[in-house]
Amino acid sequence: AQTVTQSQPEMSVQEAETVTLSCTYDTSESNYYLFWYKQPPSRQMILVIRQEAYKQQNATENRFSVNFQKAAKSFSLKISDSQLGDTAMYFCALGNYQLIWGAGTKLIIKP
Protein backbone atom coordinates (compact mmCIF):
# COMPACT_ATOMS: atom_id res chain seq x y z
CA ALA A 1 0.00 0.00 0.00
CA GLN A 2 1.13 3.53 -0.70
CA THR A 3 1.33 6.01 2.16
CA VAL A 4 2.17 9.68 2.59
CA THR A 5 3.19 11.16 5.93
CA GLN A 6 3.38 14.83 6.86
CA SER A 7 4.79 15.03 10.37
CA GLN A 8 4.27 18.74 10.97
CA PRO A 9 0.61 19.52 11.73
CA GLU A 10 1.25 23.26 11.98
CA MET A 11 4.07 25.71 11.35
CA SER A 12 4.36 29.46 11.56
CA VAL A 13 7.06 31.82 10.35
CA GLN A 14 7.55 35.53 9.91
CA GLU A 15 6.91 37.12 6.56
CA ALA A 16 9.98 37.03 4.26
CA GLU A 17 11.50 34.04 6.06
CA THR A 18 12.18 30.69 4.43
CA VAL A 19 10.21 27.67 5.57
CA THR A 20 10.51 23.96 4.75
CA LEU A 21 7.61 21.53 4.96
CA SER A 22 8.44 17.85 5.21
CA CYS A 23 6.85 14.85 3.53
CA THR A 24 7.82 11.20 3.48
CA TYR A 25 6.16 8.50 1.46
CA ASP A 26 6.20 4.82 0.72
CA THR A 27 5.48 3.11 -2.55
CA SER A 28 6.53 0.01 -4.41
CA GLU A 29 6.01 1.68 -7.79
CA SER A 30 9.07 2.43 -9.85
CA ASN A 31 7.59 5.41 -11.62
CA TYR A 32 5.32 7.88 -9.91
CA TYR A 33 4.68 11.55 -9.38
CA LEU A 34 4.79 13.68 -6.28
CA PHE A 35 2.83 16.86 -5.78
CA TRP A 36 2.48 19.70 -3.34
CA TYR A 37 -0.96 21.31 -3.23
CA LYS A 38 -2.03 24.42 -1.35
CA GLN A 39 -5.52 24.89 0.12
CA PRO A 40 -6.06 28.48 1.33
CA PRO A 41 -8.78 29.05 3.93
CA SER A 42 -12.20 28.53 2.35
CA ARG A 43 -10.67 28.32 -1.10
CA GLN A 44 -9.94 25.53 -3.50
CA MET A 45 -6.95 23.27 -3.80
CA ILE A 46 -4.20 24.67 -6.02
CA LEU A 47 -1.21 22.80 -7.44
CA VAL A 48 2.04 24.32 -6.19
CA ILE A 49 4.68 22.06 -7.69
CA ARG A 50 5.16 18.63 -9.25
CA GLN A 51 8.07 16.20 -9.36
CA GLU A 52 8.49 13.19 -11.62
CA ALA A 53 10.21 10.37 -9.72
CA TYR A 54 12.42 9.50 -12.68
CA LYS A 55 13.91 12.99 -12.76
CA GLN A 56 16.85 13.59 -10.48
CA GLN A 57 16.71 17.35 -10.80
CA ASN A 58 14.60 19.02 -8.13
CA ALA A 59 11.59 20.95 -9.40
CA THR A 60 11.34 24.69 -8.83
CA GLU A 61 8.52 27.17 -9.40
CA ASN A 62 9.48 30.74 -8.55
CA ARG A 63 9.71 30.90 -4.73
CA PHE A 64 8.81 27.23 -4.34
CA SER A 65 11.30 24.41 -4.64
CA VAL A 66 11.49 20.78 -3.57
CA ASN A 67 14.18 18.57 -2.13
CA PHE A 68 13.45 15.15 -3.59
CA GLN A 69 15.44 12.32 -2.04
CA LYS A 70 14.24 9.18 -3.83
CA ALA A 71 16.25 6.66 -1.83
CA ALA A 72 15.05 8.15 1.44
CA LYS A 73 11.51 8.56 0.05
CA SER A 74 11.47 12.16 1.13
CA PHE A 75 9.89 15.11 -0.68
CA SER A 76 10.14 18.41 1.19
CA LEU A 77 8.84 21.80 0.02
CA LYS A 78 10.85 24.96 0.54
CA ILE A 79 9.12 28.33 0.37
CA SER A 80 11.53 31.25 0.07
CA ASP A 81 10.69 34.87 0.92
CA SER A 82 7.37 33.79 2.40
CA GLN A 83 4.37 36.07 1.88
CA LEU A 84 1.12 36.54 3.78
CA GLY A 85 -0.72 34.92 0.88
CA ASP A 86 1.19 31.71 1.47
CA THR A 87 -0.92 31.09 4.58
CA ALA A 88 -2.77 27.85 3.81
CA MET A 89 -2.93 24.11 4.36
CA TYR A 90 -0.25 22.37 2.34
CA PHE A 91 -0.76 18.79 1.21
CA CYS A 92 1.78 16.38 -0.16
CA ALA A 93 0.36 13.81 -2.60
CA LEU A 94 1.71 10.75 -4.40
CA GLY A 95 0.50 8.82 -7.39
CA ASN A 96 -0.54 8.86 -10.99
CA TYR A 97 -4.29 9.34 -11.34
CA GLN A 98 -5.24 7.98 -7.92
CA LEU A 99 -3.53 10.41 -5.58
CA ILE A 100 -2.63 9.37 -2.03
CA TRP A 101 -2.58 12.41 0.24
CA GLY A 102 -0.90 13.32 3.50
CA ALA A 103 -2.85 14.83 6.38
CA GLY A 104 -1.55 18.31 5.62
CA THR A 105 0.52 21.01 7.31
CA LYS A 106 -1.13 24.25 8.34
CA LEU A 107 1.28 27.06 7.48
CA ILE A 108 0.78 30.49 9.00
CA ILE A 109 2.79 33.46 7.76
CA LYS A 110 2.92 36.19 10.38
CA PRO A 111 3.29 39.87 9.44
Next chain:
Amino acid sequence: GAGVSQSPRYKVAKRGQDVALRCDPISGHVSLFWYQQALGQGPEFLTYFQNEAQLDKSGLPSDRFFAERPEGSVSTLKIQRTQQEDSAVYLCASSRDRGPPYEQYFGPGTRLTVT
Protein backbone atom coordinates in the same frame (compact mmCIF):
# COMPACT_ATOMS: atom_id res chain seq x y z
CA GLY B 1 -12.18 29.76 -19.21
CA ALA B 2 -13.91 29.13 -16.04
CA GLY B 3 -12.49 26.72 -13.51
CA VAL B 4 -14.09 23.61 -12.08
CA SER B 5 -17.42 24.37 -10.49
CA GLN B 6 -19.42 22.33 -8.03
CA SER B 7 -22.96 22.61 -6.79
CA PRO B 8 -24.40 22.92 -4.31
CA ARG B 9 -21.60 24.42 -2.23
CA TYR B 10 -23.33 23.33 0.98
CA LYS B 11 -25.83 20.56 1.55
CA VAL B 12 -27.54 19.52 4.74
CA ALA B 13 -29.30 16.17 4.59
CA LYS B 14 -31.21 14.22 7.15
CA ARG B 15 -29.92 10.71 7.77
CA GLY B 16 -31.45 8.37 5.25
CA GLN B 17 -31.99 10.95 2.51
CA ASP B 18 -30.46 10.66 -0.95
CA VAL B 19 -28.20 13.47 -2.23
CA ALA B 20 -26.74 14.37 -5.63
CA LEU B 21 -23.60 16.46 -5.99
CA ARG B 22 -22.73 18.03 -9.32
CA CYS B 23 -19.36 18.76 -10.89
CA ASP B 24 -18.76 20.87 -14.00
CA PRO B 25 -15.18 20.30 -15.15
CA ILE B 26 -13.08 22.68 -17.18
CA SER B 27 -14.23 22.54 -20.80
CA GLY B 28 -12.26 19.98 -22.78
CA HIS B 29 -10.82 18.18 -19.79
CA VAL B 30 -11.13 14.45 -20.41
CA SER B 31 -10.25 13.17 -16.94
CA LEU B 32 -12.40 13.74 -13.88
CA PHE B 33 -11.83 12.72 -10.28
CA TRP B 34 -13.90 12.69 -7.10
CA TYR B 35 -12.38 12.88 -3.60
CA GLN B 36 -13.81 12.86 -0.09
CA GLN B 37 -12.14 15.14 2.46
CA ALA B 38 -13.04 14.67 6.11
CA LEU B 39 -12.51 17.58 8.48
CA GLY B 40 -8.83 18.11 9.21
CA GLN B 41 -7.69 15.40 6.82
CA GLY B 42 -6.28 15.10 3.35
CA PRO B 43 -8.57 14.09 0.50
CA GLU B 44 -9.25 10.43 -0.22
CA PHE B 45 -9.74 9.18 -3.75
CA LEU B 46 -13.21 7.98 -4.65
CA THR B 47 -13.41 7.47 -8.40
CA TYR B 48 -11.93 8.39 -11.79
CA PHE B 49 -13.48 8.93 -15.22
CA GLN B 50 -11.87 9.28 -18.59
CA ASN B 51 -14.53 10.84 -20.79
CA GLU B 52 -17.70 8.90 -19.95
CA ALA B 53 -15.91 5.73 -18.87
CA GLN B 54 -15.52 5.11 -15.16
CA LEU B 55 -12.09 3.53 -15.09
CA ASP B 56 -11.65 3.20 -11.35
CA LYS B 57 -14.25 3.22 -8.59
CA SER B 58 -12.17 1.43 -6.01
CA GLY B 59 -12.35 4.29 -3.53
CA LEU B 60 -16.13 4.43 -3.25
CA PRO B 61 -16.75 3.49 0.40
CA SER B 62 -19.93 1.50 -0.10
CA ASP B 63 -22.58 0.59 -2.63
CA ARG B 64 -24.54 3.62 -1.44
CA PHE B 65 -22.13 5.76 -3.44
CA PHE B 66 -22.58 6.02 -7.18
CA ALA B 67 -20.96 8.33 -9.75
CA GLU B 68 -21.71 8.95 -13.38
CA ARG B 69 -20.52 11.10 -16.26
CA PRO B 70 -22.88 10.09 -19.07
CA GLU B 71 -21.75 12.54 -21.76
CA GLY B 72 -18.14 12.85 -20.75
CA SER B 73 -18.54 16.31 -19.27
CA VAL B 74 -20.67 17.00 -16.19
CA SER B 75 -20.45 14.41 -13.43
CA THR B 76 -22.78 13.61 -10.58
CA LEU B 77 -21.89 11.86 -7.35
CA LYS B 78 -24.94 10.32 -5.72
CA ILE B 79 -25.13 9.09 -2.17
CA GLN B 80 -28.12 7.02 -1.19
CA ARG B 81 -29.48 6.66 2.34
CA THR B 82 -26.94 9.11 3.77
CA GLN B 83 -25.27 8.29 7.07
CA GLN B 84 -23.53 10.61 9.54
CA GLU B 85 -20.14 9.24 8.53
CA ASP B 86 -20.78 10.59 5.02
CA SER B 87 -20.38 14.14 6.35
CA ALA B 88 -17.36 15.58 4.55
CA VAL B 89 -16.30 17.91 1.77
CA TYR B 90 -16.58 16.26 -1.63
CA LEU B 91 -14.01 17.56 -4.08
CA CYS B 92 -14.09 17.24 -7.84
CA ALA B 93 -11.01 17.71 -10.03
CA SER B 94 -10.47 17.61 -13.76
CA SER B 95 -7.42 17.23 -15.97
CA ARG B 96 -6.69 17.65 -19.68
CA ASP B 97 -4.31 14.68 -19.39
CA ARG B 98 -5.21 11.14 -20.49
CA GLY B 99 -2.16 9.77 -18.73
CA PRO B 100 0.32 10.73 -16.03
CA PRO B 101 1.04 13.21 -14.57
CA TYR B 102 -2.66 14.15 -14.51
CA GLU B 103 -2.27 17.75 -13.45
CA GLN B 104 -5.52 18.11 -11.57
CA TYR B 105 -7.56 21.30 -11.19
CA PHE B 106 -9.90 21.30 -8.25
CA GLY B 107 -13.33 22.75 -7.66
CA PRO B 108 -14.34 24.50 -4.43
CA GLY B 109 -16.03 21.37 -3.06
CA THR B 110 -19.45 20.56 -1.67
CA ARG B 111 -19.68 20.44 2.10
CA LEU B 112 -22.17 17.73 3.04
CA THR B 113 -23.52 17.63 6.57
CA VAL B 114 -25.71 14.70 7.53
CA THR B 115 -27.84 15.30 10.63
